[in-house]
Amino acid sequence: MDIKTVSERLRQSLPAHAVQTDVPMSEYTTFRIGGPCDLMVLPETEEQAVFAINVLREMEAPFVVVGNGSNILVADAGYRGCVVHMVGGGHTIALDERAGRVYAGAGENMLTVARFCAEHGLAGMECVSGIPGSLGGTVAMNAGAYEKEMKDVVHAVRVLKPNGTVEWVPCAEMGFGYRTSRVQKENWIVLGVALQLFKDDPAAIHERTNDYTRRRRDKQPLQYPSAGSAFKRPQGYFAAKLIDDAGLKGAHEGDAQVSEKHAGFIVNKGHATCRQVKALIKKVQDEVYRQFQVRLEPEIRFLGEDA
Numbered sequence: 001m002d003i004k005t006v007s008e009r010l011r012q013s014l015p016a017h018a019v020q021t022d023v024p025m026s027e028y029t030t031f032r033i034g035g036p037c038d039l040m041v042l043p044e045t046e047e048q049a050v051f052a053i054n055v056l057r058e059m060e061a062p063f064v065v066v067g068n069g070s071n072i073l074v075a076d077a078g079y080r081g082c083v084v085h086m087v088g089g090g091h092t093i094a095l096d097e098r099a100g101r102v103y104a105g106a107g108e109n110m111l112t113v114a115r116f117c118a119e120h121g122l123a124g125m126e127c128v129s130g131i132p133g134s135l136g137g138t139v140a141m142n143a144g145a146y147e148k149e150m151k152d153v154v155h156a157v158r159v160l161k162p163n164g165t166v167e168w169v170p171c172a173e174m175g176f177g178y179r180t181s182r183v184q185k186e187n188w189i190v191l192g193v194a195l196q197l198f199k200d201d202p203a204a205i206h207e208r209t210n211d212y213t214r215r216r217r218d219k220q221p222l223q224y225p226s227a228g229s230a231f232k233r234p235q236g237y238f239a240a241k242l243i244d245d246a247g248l249k250g251a252h253e254g255d256a257q258v259s260e261k262h263a264g265f266i267v268n269k270g271h272a273t274c275r276q277v278k279a280l281i282k283k284v285q286d287e288v289y290r291q292f293q294v295r296l297e298p299e300i301r302f303l304g305e306d307a
């Protein structure tokens, strides 16, 4: 990719601060790991996002769309391409009171959206409210918590397709499965989401949300940077229990450590590198397989060459 040509083309229509070069990805991931991406675009509106992605596709520049970077491990050498970082900020959330729906842009933070729903007496987001992702990222991944997944609250998703068209896709046609959706399989970009909720007392919704937040705080090592659960749940097992039973709690490679609080998490205890996290993932996979013949599959997405 010729960075200069691509960035010049993008800057013709985007504000200067929305196109940046050589941006350290460690500042844009919850793992706090990763070298620089060549180019970063920070679209503030749907129009800007569509423009930027269409330009990148037209110029055949490698790119990836990132939300809150809470499920990504970026290579120590960074990413040779453009990161389109979807930005929220709370200004793209709207209420359709009659239908009991909330519309929000892909870059909105989950907690911000959940709070908005609760304030308007709309329930349904409580279980997933503590997932530290963007709305677009959680829909792309069909993230879930406490027996609920995003598919349970999505009414329709506004996507940008590879042919450049923008369409509303109903929930039933999103191909949602365990931590997957058509977004990933068909290279769609989530631009916005319509959530289907139900009426309830705001105080009761707040209380349930607070309860789930407390449970997370009690169980998860939130004091350290991480990307959440490192592994998908293998059928018939729980990854954290297998890792714990294999005696791997506290195992480490440099500053990358299997959390002592929750064995499903790999945490960054200071200056962990991508290489160390990868080595630890392999160590855990090998040991769990040796002891229980279960192959753990990473839930974390890898970005960049040496990752």
Ligand SMILES: Cc1cc2nc3c(=O)[nH]c(=O)nc-3n(C[C@H](O)[C@H](O)[C@H](O)COP(=O)(O)OP(=O)(O)OC[C@H]3O[C@@H](n4cnc5c(N)ncnc54)[C@H](O)[C@@H]3O)c2cc1C
Pocket: 030, 064, 065, 066, 067, 068, 069, 070, 071, 072, 086, 106, 130, 131, 132, 133, 134, 135, 136, 137, 138, 139, 140, 141, 142, 143, 144, 145, 183, 188, 189, 190, 191, 220, 222, 226, 227, 228, 229, 301
């Ligand atoms: C402390 C902690 C707790 C967590 N708890 C949970 C949990 O309970 N349940 C759970 O499921 N996950 C959990 N996670 C993982 C993570 O928060 C989720 O996977 C979340 O959905 C990722 O959202 P994001 O915006 O950060 O996506 P990113 O990490 O930025 O991206 C993840 C993937 O989605 C793609 N993507 C992002 N935005 C878009 C978009 N707009 N359009 C198309 N593709 C997009 C990216 O390309 C990438 O492939 C946790 C993580 C942490 C750090």
